Amino acid sequence: MTRAKLPPWLLLLMPAFLILAAVVLVPLLLSLYSSFTPYQLTRPETLWKINFPFNYEKALTDPGFWKAFGRTVLLLTIALNLEMLLGLGLALMVAKVQRGQRTLRTMMMFPMMFSPILVGFMFKFIFNDNVGLVNNALQSMGLASTAIPWLVDGNLALFAIICAEVWMSTSVFAILILAGLFALPQDPLEAAKVDGCTPWQSFRYVTLPFLMPFIYIAMAIRSLDVARAYDIVQVMTGGGPAKRTELLWTMIGRTGYVDARMGYANAMGYIAILLSIAFTVYFFLKLQSARRELGMGD
Amino acid sequence: MKGFGAGSVLALVASFGFAPAAMAEGEFAGVTIEAKLIGGQQYEALYSRIADWEKATGATVKIISQKNHFELDKEYKADIAAGTTGWCVGSNHSSFASQYPALFTDLAALVPAESIAGFVPANITAATIDGKLTMLPRAQFDVSALYYQKSLYADPAKAEAWKAKTGKDLAPPETWDEFRDQAIFFADPPNFYGTQYAGKDEAINGRFYELVVANGGKMFNDDMSPAFNSPEGKEALQWFVDLYKAGAVPPGTTNYLWDDLGNGFASGTVALNLDWPGWSGFFNDPSASKVAGNVGVAPAPKGSAGVRTGWSGFHGFSVTESCANKEAAASLVDFLTNEDSQKLESAPGPLPSRTAVWEYVIEQAKDDPYKSEVLAAFQETALTAFPVPPTPYWIESGNLIFPELQAAILGDKTVDQALEDASAAVDDLMRENGVY
Numbered sequence A: 001m002t003r004a005k006l007p008p009w010l011l012l013l014m015p016a017f018l019i020l021a022a023v024v025l026v027p028l029l030l031s032l033y034s035s036f037t038p039y040q041l042t043r044p045e046t047l048w049k050i051n052f053p054f055n056y057e058k059a060l061t062d063p064g065f066w067k068a069f070g071r072t073v074l075l076l077t078i079a080l081n082l083e084m085l086l087g088l089g090l091a092l093m094v095a096k097v098q099r100g101q102r103t104l105r106t107m108m109m110f111p112m113m114f115s116p117i118l119v120g121f122m123f124k125f126i127f128n129d130n131v132g133l134v135n136n137a138l139q140s141m142g143l144a145s146t147a148i149p150w151l152v153d154g155n156l157a158l159f160a161i162i163c164a165e166v167w168m169s170t171s172v173f174a175i176l177i178l179a180g181l182f183a184l185p186q187d188p189l190e191a192a193k194v195d196g197c198t199p200w201q202s203f204r205y206v207t208l209p210f211l212m213p214f215i216y217i218a219m220a221i222r223s224l225d226v227a228r229a230y231d232i233v234q235v236m237t238g239g240g241p242a243k244r245t246e247l248l249w250t251m252i253g254r255t256g257y258v259d260a261r262m263g264y265a266n267a268m269g270y271i272a273i274l275l276s277i278a279f280t281v282y283f284f285l286k287l288q289s290a291r292r293e294l295g296m297g298d
Numbered sequence B: 001m002k003g004f005g006a007g008s009v010l011a012l013v014a015s016f017g018f019a020p021a022a023m024a025e026g027e028f029a030g031v032t033i034e035a036k037l038i039g040g041q042q043y044e045a046l047y048s049r050i051a052d053w054e055k056a057t058g059a060t061v062k063i064i065s066q067k068n069h070f071e072l073d074k075e076y077k078a079d080i081a082a083g084t085t086g087w088c089v090g091s092n093h094s095s096f097a098s099q100y101p102a103l104f105t106d107l108a109a110l111v112p113a114e115s116i117a118g119f120v121p122a123n124i125t126a127a128t129i130d131g132k133l134t135m136l137p138r139a140q141f142d143v144s145a146l147y148y149q150k151s152l153y154a155d156p157a158k159a160e161a162w163k164a165k166t167g168k169d170l171a172p173p174e175t176w177d178e179f180r181d182q183a184i185f186f187a188d189p190p191n192f193y194g195t196q197y198a199g200k201d202e203a204i205n206g207r208f209y210e211l212v213v214a215n216g217g218k219m220f221n222d223d224m225s226p227a228f229n230s231p232e233g234k235e236a237l238q239w240f241v242d243l244y245k246a247g248a249v250p251p252g253t254t255n256y257l258w259d260d261l262g263n264g265f266a267s268g269t270v271a272l273n274l275d276w277p278g279w280s281g282f283f284n285d286p287s288a289s290k291v292a293g294n295v296g297v298a299p300a301p302k303g304s305a306g307v308r309t310g311w312s313g314f315h316g317f318s319v320t321e322s323c324a325n326k327e328a329a330a331s332l333v334d335f336l337t338n339e340d341s342q343k344l345e346s347a348p349g350p351l352p353s354r355t356a357v358w359e360y361v362i363e364q365a366k367d368d369p370y371k372s373e374v375l376a377a378f379q380e381t382a383l384t385a386f387p388v389p390p391t392p393y394w395i396e397s398g399n400l401i402f403p404e405l406q407a408a409i410l411g412d413k414t415v416d417q418a419l420e421d422a423s424a425a426v427d428d429l430m431r432e433n434g435v436y
Helices: A008-034 A044-048 A052-062 A063-096 A101-108 A116-126 A133-140 A153-184 A188-194 A199-227 A231-236 A248-258 A262-293 B004-016 B041-047 B050-057 B069-082 B115-118 B121-127 B150-154 B157-168 B176-186 B201-214 B231-245 B258-266 B277-283 B327-336 B339-347 B355-364 B369-383 B392-408 B416-433
Strands: B032-038 B059-069 B087-095 B136-142 B145-149 B272-275 B295-298 B311-320
Touching: A052 A262, A063 A101, A063 A153, A063 A248, A063 A262, A101 A153, A116 A133, A116 A153, A153 A199, A153 A231, A188 A199, A199 A262, A231 A248, A248 A262, A248 B069, A248 B392, A262 B087, B032 B041, B032 B069, B032 B327, B041 B069, B041 B136, B041 B272, B041 B339, B050 B059, B050 B327, B059 B069, B059 B369, B069 B087, B069 B157, B087 B327, B136 B277, B136 B327, B136 B339, B145 B150, B145 B157, B145 B277, B145 B369, B150 B157, B150 B295, B157 B176, B176 B231, B201 B231, B201 B355, B201 B392, B231 B392, B231 B416, B258 B272, B258 B277, B277 B295, B277 B369, B311 B327, B339 B355, B355 B369, B392 B416
Parallel strands: B032 B059, B032 B087
Antiparallel strands: B087 B311, B136 B311, B145 B272, B145 B295
């Protein structure tokens, strides 16, 4: 009688599988399971009752959830595009600098080093209606006679949150695009110059297509970040007032940890993940087509 | 019989003159008590006494977490979920306590009856949930009274204008209607506001709740179904809406919490401020406040039913059910809430929860007119104070109510619509949780 032996390749891969299962698969499956239950943190026994599909139906039929979903998509779209444009501009300017470029590159990364919580507090103070820098500056310059409620009006609050996001993360784009600019071969640019292209034409038809794969990688990374936006919004407005700045994760965070309804929060979380997946798939498809255009294959 | 032996020994020790703390020399030698305590400058002075308790009992206290109550609340919920409740002493609050029905033990079985009898009876009643004394109150009893800038009432031009407008003498408001009218009268935005209010989370719910009660209504029926969508509730919400619409409050008030209010009044840009006793020292401290020397304090105004607002709460200490040495933990809690501890903690302004300490602080303040005024105003308000409704869903239902209150204040919804939506959401919550 011989014992069945596992093939060596499987044995060798086993530690990696086990670690992945422990740190990724088990928490994922547990949270997925709890989304099928009325699990409340303060009542551990509720983890063993199944109420599927109640949580999912409740989330999918809740207008508040869809409004938060829409607001998250809006924030994502505006913040990503602004960060991309500003990051591109910043990278192009820094690439032109001959002396002190290293110092500039390091300085450019400073905002990324701040904790999002700290950035949230900083911008909350800047946009405070009573003692904030913006209102005081506007009133001192005679541009406003009343206190502008930056963090109360829905559109202004979204603008303030986008300012904070853009300030902190534009450098992600700038650094990645700068890396693309350094890798840019000079021959096509010189050929374009010889052929009489204007600087704009050189940028539009030579530089930009080459940079697109870098831009899409930055977009994919940042879309995951922004779709999970929580810290900055939580500090600046907490999703309010009157849910005017409620995003998916401020809503999910409050449901899970303040209301202790983890089962329902996880169900909303799993629906929200679809958003992240959709954006990631979209940017990877764009990345592939941009690489194909450059003849870099799949 | 659980707890009888220790309890009776401790009671004997206390009766033989080892009071106020129910502890004996080296009684808990070698025991380590893990504690999760509320953090913050105003709470720290008391913790310096822990070393005295350690020295007396031989036990060691290990503080394993120090956060504000909102963060502690999340941590307790995570502990319950993970089953990591082996620590012993935790800060608690009357507004949060009903959410953790099984986490904390009954202190009545562990603390000498004489010690419990020394607390203000209403505080002990509010700390008793489902028949269990879940915490011992510390000297952090909270109820709000009215702070105002005295100079506004001493200004003859203002007094004359007010008299011409209303036919009445200008004096600190005694009703919430007068309060609103005066706030609108004093306001000169964006440089000066009549008042301000906390605009989110439990803070605005609490204010709304006390106004509903002051108007003669109630937040919940006896079966815990929502009762705030009533004429009294509408009158209460309309009060917030009127002030906001008139520009008598800062436009960002719906994002304000307690610190914003305290700092706002201290900045000298707010006329009237309903606030907690803990701010009294800060407001009158010239190094921290622009209104120092100009602060008047009056009892909370009355609503349309002739009842004062009086949403009250208090901080306390609890002992977990899973604590390995509950007697030692209860001894620590008893020590931190005894007369000496409360005298120390109430010295800078917070209100005590022991009857004897109330008498002590009043006696101590008799030569200080400001302190005497503060104590008189808060004592008067405390007489008719009331705790939050006894439901574990107070915080969760509040999270459904406050966005609707904000929606009415900001004009996104009418008062009727906002209260109808909030009431329907709370009704769904209660039904979903099988409350009725």
